[in-house]
Amino acid sequence: PASLVYNWKKELEKFAPELTVQIISGDPIVRQQMITEGSADVWITSYPLLRQDAKFYETTQFHAMILDESQAIKNDTTKTASAVRTIHSKHRFALSGTPIENSLQELWSIFRTIMPGFYTSKKKFMQMKPEKIARMTRPFILRRMKTEVLDELPDKIDTVQYSELTREQKEVYLAYLERIQNDIQETIATKGIQRGKIEILAGLTRLRQICCHPSLFLENYEGGSGKLDQLKELAHELKESGHRLLIFSQFSSMLTLLHKELSKDGIDGFYLDGSTKADKRMDMVDQFNQGEKDAFFISLKAGGTGLNLTGADTVILYDLWWNPAIEEQAAGRAHRIGQERVVQVIRMISEGTIEERIYQLQQKKRDLVDQIIQPGESMLTSLSEEEIQELFK
Structure with a gap:
């Protein structure tokens, strides 16, 4: 790449x-x-x-x-x-x-x-x-598993942090959910799943953006975001305990917002998305690994592979990706050779929303690679109609 x-x-x-x-x-x-x-x-x-x-x-x-x-x-x-x-x-x-x-x-x-x-x-x-x-x-x-190659590689601890939508966020979510449910039923009935994939994914993306922060696509939204509030609290606790953070989001607009909001709150960080030039990336990586700044805000697609960021010991996945293998790659930015501390990977999920459904789907879909390449990686196959209906419940 x-x-x-x-x-x-x-x-x-x-x-x-x-x-x-x-x-x-x-x-x-x-x-x-x-x-x-x-x-x-x-x-x-x-x-x-x-x-x-x-x-x-x-x-x-x-x-x-x-x-x-x-x-x-x-x-x-x-x-x-x-x-x-x-x-x-x-x-x-x-x-x-x-x-x-x-x-x-x-x-x-x-x-x-x-x-x-x-x-x-x-x-x-x-x-x-x-x-x-x-x-x-x-x-x-x-x-080669990391644990086989490097006996001294510290543990990786995976946790899930659930947050609740704020009242205004919940109102927006439920209104969109109702509208999308009707649209999806009609799309599947008239076009079928394959031809209606774009509309279905667009609907799913809207709901996921609402879980992150409704202002990602609602210009006049003035309410808050339960997940953003929780991240601020979490980031302060971690900073006070001497931890340094990698914060991933797949939405660049959300990443910009996170960078801005946490900077205002005293969490200083580098920022990397698809538009960041390759040589500048390496300069920021070196500076971060040498101890500069508290956090690194990274677009999941742009920085999910290859970067060596052992200066951090905590990885926060602000929103979930369909394919858990991509998330594993992101976690691997910190949990790699050269890391001397235990790495904590925190997945942030809005309770009772599509994010929880995606997480459940991810857990079900980890078997195919296990059969082929021992031991298992992770993957997500294409969704069936039943699974799509399940997502929108």
Whole structure:
């Protein structure tokens, strides 16, 4: 991923200083020149740039290709997956904490790239029993749990903090819930689930935003948010006890609001979302790990992978993601090699709302990966009609 290219350069400088390293970046002409004339031991590029530069690599033969966060090629029909498959390399490695996020097709796509022809076709692969897939892939998967690799890695404690909607928030939530329930029934009846997915997800997103703070889409909302009030209280308690925080939200507007509100309350923090430049990210990460500021506000999608933030010992997931594997990645920013303290991961859930339903769904959906890659990661498959109806109850 683009956000990690500088991370990899730093790691190589630290662990393999004898190697020369080149980051492939800049405008297309500069990148082409680097690729065609470059002589470094290691080239680092991002998936988006590889997609644009695939033709420049056509005449280059590599000794090894290493795909970090290889779930980026989980869909074999995308341009990214196609570009990666054009690279000529003798050895190929795929690194991932979440090789299966939603379905077995993702594992097929990774194997198609690193071992072309191992599974004859996607159709035959999808007809195989999970036990057979597990048996075939096992010799080629090296799974390492943090606890196996690092005896001294401290514990990770997961807790759930429930909050109650404020009165005004509850009024907004119930009004929208009633409207959305009617819309969803009509959508499913007329379009079916697949064709009505956009409307269904839009409705679900609205309800989740109300749980975070209704002002995310209601301009004239003047009430409060039970969850925000609880976060302020929690952040102060943690700061007073000497803890430093990573605060994640998937809504950038919510993240901005959290940053602003907690700053007013004396919790000073760095801020990172999709618009933050890669080199600036690394500067902020270094400053934070050296002890600057109390908190780091991070967009779940932009900063959920790769960043090393062992300067924090508490991870707060302000809102839940459909896929618990993404949340695990976020928690892994602090619970990783170099961490010397026990890490606490706090999931914030508004009681009696869709957030509670999502959390229950997550707990039910953790079995597929367990069958394939021992021991289990986490995932969330596509929702059935029954599960969608359950969400809106």
